[in-house]
Amino acid sequence: KQEVTQIPAALSVPEGENLVLNCSFTDSAIYNLQWFRQDPGKGLTSLLLIQSSQREQTSGRLNASLDKSSGRSTLYIAASQPGDSATYLCAVQGQTGANNLFFGTGTRLTVIP
Amino acid sequence: KAGVTQTPRYLIKTRGQQVTLSCSPISGHRSVSWYQQTPGQGLQFLFEYFSETQRNKGNFPGRFSGRQFSNSRSEMNVSTLELGDSALYLCASTGRGLAGETPYEQYFGPGTRLTVT
Numbered sequence: 001k002q003e004v005t006q007i008p009a010a011l012s013v014p015e016g017e018n019l020v021l022n023c024s025f026t027d028s029a030i031y032n033l034q035w036f037r038q039d040p041g042k043g044l045t046s047l048l049l050i051q052s053s054q055r056e057q058t059s060g061r062l063n064a065s066l067d068k069s070s071g072r073s074t075l076y077i078a079a080s081q082p083g084d085s086a087t088y089l090c091a092v093q094g095q096t097g098a099n100n101l102f103f104g105t106g107t108r109l110t111v112i113p
Numbered sequence: 114k115a116g117v118t119q120t121p122r123y124l125i126k127t128r129g130q131q132v133t134l135s136c137s138p139i140s141g142h143r144s145v146s147w148y149q150q151t152p153g154q155g156l157q158f159l160f161e162y163f164s165e166t167q168r169n170k171g172n173f174p175g176r177f178s179g180r181q182f183s184n185s186r187s188e189m190n191v192s193t194l195e196l197g198d199s200a201l202y203l204c205a206s207t208g209r210g211l212a213g214e215t216p217y218e219q220y221f222g223p224g225t226r227l228t229v230t
Binding site: 031032034036041042043044045046049089091093098099100101102103104105106 | 117119144146148155156157158161163168169171201203205207215217218219220221222223224226
């Protein structure tokens with residue numbers, strides 16, 4: 001069974017700092033990997049999706065990389081802002097393409113003004 | 114384009130009762146997935162419906178069921194509620210890769226917060 005781990009569980013950084021969130025998964029046979037953010041008590045907002053054939057994706061200040069063979073992904077956030085404070089979740093989709101995602105436990109990010 | 118909507122947003126039920134939650138996917142999306150989020154277990158997949166058929170199912174007891182209508186709207190039902198069913202229930206619709214969407218990207222609704230007392 002696919003298991004997804006995110007480290008660290010919580011992170012506090014001063015505004016303006018660049019940071020990296022980590023995600024690892026046990027079964028490298030994935031179809032894609034998706035990063036989400038979740039604000040307290042809210043639903044999930046999709047940030048980036050990386051197909052299994054891709055190495056990275058970028059959106060604004062966010063860059064996500066994928067190393068399928070080693071079972072790892074990172075989310076890089078440049079020039080962090082207080083509005084980036086949220087829980088960040090990574091999720092992998094199995095290779096069959098079935099639409100059930102396996103989620104990590106998340107990293108709670110706090111950006112201090 | 115309107116996002117995924119879920120109703121109701123909040124619900125309080127008593128143990129033993131049953132509950133029905135509703136999800137309307139993004140227009141044109143045919144796949145709807147349901148997830149349960151709790152502090153202890155995190156986000157767990159419940160089931161997926163596609164074209165009115167359950168296509169995938171997670172590891173939840175039979176008290177959890179769902180259905181999908183011809184307009185792709187989906188409902189999930191939980192019978193004989195237990196205290197442990199208190200959670201945020203999220204539904205997601207999946208992009209088909211049309212009109213600039215990324216195939217298989219999942220879009221989540223705001224969730225229904227269920228409290229069982």
